[in-house]
Amino acid sequence: SAMKTRVLTAFPNLPQNSFEIQLETISNNLNFEYKTPTVIRIYNQFKKQNLFGDLKSEVEVAQKIASIECQDNVIQKVEAIDKGFLTIQLNDKFIEDEINALLRNGLKFPLEKKQKVVVDFSSPNIAKEMHVGHLRSTILGESLCRILEFQGQEVVRVNHIGDWGTQFGMLINHLLEEYPDYQTNRPALKELEDLYKAAKKKFDSNEEFKVKSQQYVVKLQALDPVCIDAWKMICELSRQEYNKIYQRLNVKITEFGESYYNPILSEIVKECEAKGIVELDQGAKIIRVKGEKVPLMIVKKDGGYNYDTTDMAAAKTRILDWKCDRLLYLTDVGQWNHFKLIFEGAKLMGWHHPPATSMEHMGFGLVLGPDGKKFKTRSGDTVKLIELLDEAKERALKQIQQRVQESQQGKEFSTGTALSPEEFDLAAERMGIAAIKYYDLKQNRISDYNFDYDKMLDPKGNTAVYLMYSYVRIVSILRKSGIQDFELFKTDKQFKISHQHERHLAAQLLRFVDVLQSVTDQLAINWLCDYIYDICVKIAEAYNQYRILNDEHTQTRLLLCEAIRMVLLQSFYLVGIEPIEKI
Ligand code: ARG
Incomplete structure (x- = not known):
């Protein structure tokens, strides 16, 4: 708005409400923080109306605006660059005030309107092991929740696990055949997975088994106690297994699986029929959606419910009972069509929480092996997630040991404190996990990526490792400053810009809020990653430009370090990185 004032001061005849200043951040220029293409637009829109006097091009108009002497607290300088673009330099005093506020009050997000948001993520399927696709959903989902919560939104973290459906017929059938005493002699998950494979094999090859399994599905849906019991046991075993992953990754999530909606499925179908949108198609009940070839199928030929039915029920519950303003679904892009149908279906039903509920699919690409092919172990099996985490940790440990060696040879920075074996272990665990998470989050989520430990753990790349080392260094500078009570120190001193690089770094810190806003608007967590990486690169540059300790400006530079x-x-x-503080 300070910029708009300048434009209007230069050209008082421009209609006030005809334009907004569109700002783009520039992060690779030491002197200017923003640029705007708006002048070009205004010029083209109004040149015919002779609002610019004898100025003959967007460049001249931009120059005139840049030359305006204008006092305000935010903008220090405006310059016309090529083609009519304007670059904007923030006011030093403004930057200083903001940094001082940050030091005193901490980071705050100015939320305009609080929303209730469901984040539907992770959502593995019972009796099948979680695979890398679920890992991706889990990592993205947890981070998204944290960001929304930081913004002050009310977030419901939902694990829509696949704990219902026809696969249970064969599982129960097989369980009761092979483990009749399962109540006292529980199979371990390894066996449960085998159970799935074995059951599937029988199901595909043995007609009698198949028929009996289908009967078990019907019995389960009728809540037959023996079936329910077996079902519970199977779910519990799987649950234990993926809770281990959640713990390792520090993920909080609440289970509202497919079975949660079981009691309302028949009502939902009736409701859809009453709305007049259901068609019969060879015995199945379907809802046709404009522009989509495949319809929603809410009742199958055999009268059973399916993935579409539960998702319709889940949508209604979340929108009308939970009163949510925004529903976010995280799965691979392969389910894009499924969700499009569900969103359209909900719209046809008129379900919304006033004024509107936004339903969005946050689809993501595949995780491939380091060679770009399907992710498999050497022996060709699917990769176990726990083993991935263990290997990352092991490699992180080597990475840290190498770093310590290099620092002893004076090649790398270190805090010079020897780590105890426990500290080593903790650091490796944190770094290994962070490396996996960050490598995932920094990708453009639509793209596939290769799971490559070497790239993830590269101390010089855009990796968690690089960021964590940067953090160690900052903390160590603060520690070395010898200031005892930093809280007191920072409330009682004023940050004042004393160097061009300092100003530049400080200005970057102020972008934090805008970055988070675009992350949740566009569901692009990679922008936050790029932002963090950019700051760390700039800190490294700044270290080469000025001294922090033992300098006449030490005090203000320490304040910036703290910010x-x-x-x-x-x-x-x-982004789920737990920092380490020394090395
Ligand atoms: N269980 C599903 C799968 O593994 C993902 C569920 C996603 N959420 C949903 N509401 N459909 O593919």
Whole structure:
């Protein structure tokens, strides 16, 4: 708005409401923080109406605006660059005030309107092991929840596990055949997985088994106690297994699986029929959606319910009972069509929480092996998630050991404190896990990516490892400063810009809020990753430009270090990195 004032001061005849200033951040210029293409637009829109006097091009108009002497607290300087673009330099005093506020009050997000948001993520299927696709959903989902919560939104973290459906017929059938005493002699998950494979094999080859399994499905849906019991046991075993992953990854999520909606499925179908949108198609009940070839199928030929039915029920529950303003679904892009149908179906039913509920599919690409092919172990089996985490940790340990060696040879920075074996272990666990998470989050989520430990753990790349080392360094500078009570120190001193690079870094910190806003608007967590990485690169540049300790400007530079530390720590939390403090 300070910029708009300038434009209007230069050209008072422009209609006030005819334009907004569109700002783009520039992060690779030491002097200017923003640029705007708006002048070009205004010029083309109004040149015919002779509003610009004898100025003959967008460039001249931009120059005139840049030359306006204008006092305000936000903008220091405006310059016309080529083609009519304007670049904007923030006011030093403005930057200083913002940093001082940050130091005193911590990071705050100015939320305009609080929303209730469902994040439907992770959602593995019972009796099949979680695979890398679920890992991706889990990592993206947890981070998204943290960001929304930081913004002040009310978030419901939902695990829509596949705990209902026809696969249970054969599982129960097989369980009762092979483990009749399962109540006292519980099979372990390894066996449960085998159970799935074995059951599937029988199901496909043995007609009698198949028929009996289908009967078990009907019995289960009729809540037959023996079936329910077996079903519960199977679910519990799977649950134990994926809870281990959640713990390792520090993920919080609440289970509202497919079975949760079981009691209302028949009502939902009736409701859809009453609305007049259901068609009969060879015995199945379907809902046709404009522009889509495949319809929603809410009742199968055999009268059973399916994935579409539960998702319709889940949508209604979330929108009307839970009163949610936004529903976000995280699965691979392969389910894009399924969700499009569900969203359209909900719209046809008129379900919304006033004024509107936004339903969005946050689809993502595949996780491939390091060679770009399907992700498999050497022996060709699917990869176990726990083993992935273990290997990352092991490699992180080597990485840290190497770092310690290099620092002893004076090649790399270190805090010079020897780590105890426990500290080593903890650091490796944190770094291994962070490396996996961050590598996933930094991708453009639509793309497939290769799961490559070497790239993930590269201390010089855009990786969690690089970021964590940057953090160690900042913390160590603060520690070395010898200031005892930093809280007191920072409330009682004023940050004042004393160097061009300092100004530049400080200005970058102020972008934090805008970055988070675009992350949740566009569901692009990779922008937050790029932002954090950019800050760390700039810190490294700044270290080469000025001294922090033992300098006449030490005090203000320490304050900036602390502000950077605060932004990094908060950002780390949002992308699931637990920092280490020494090495
Ligand atoms: N269980 C599903 C799968 O593994 C994902 C469920 C996603 N959420 C939903 N509401 N459909 O593919």
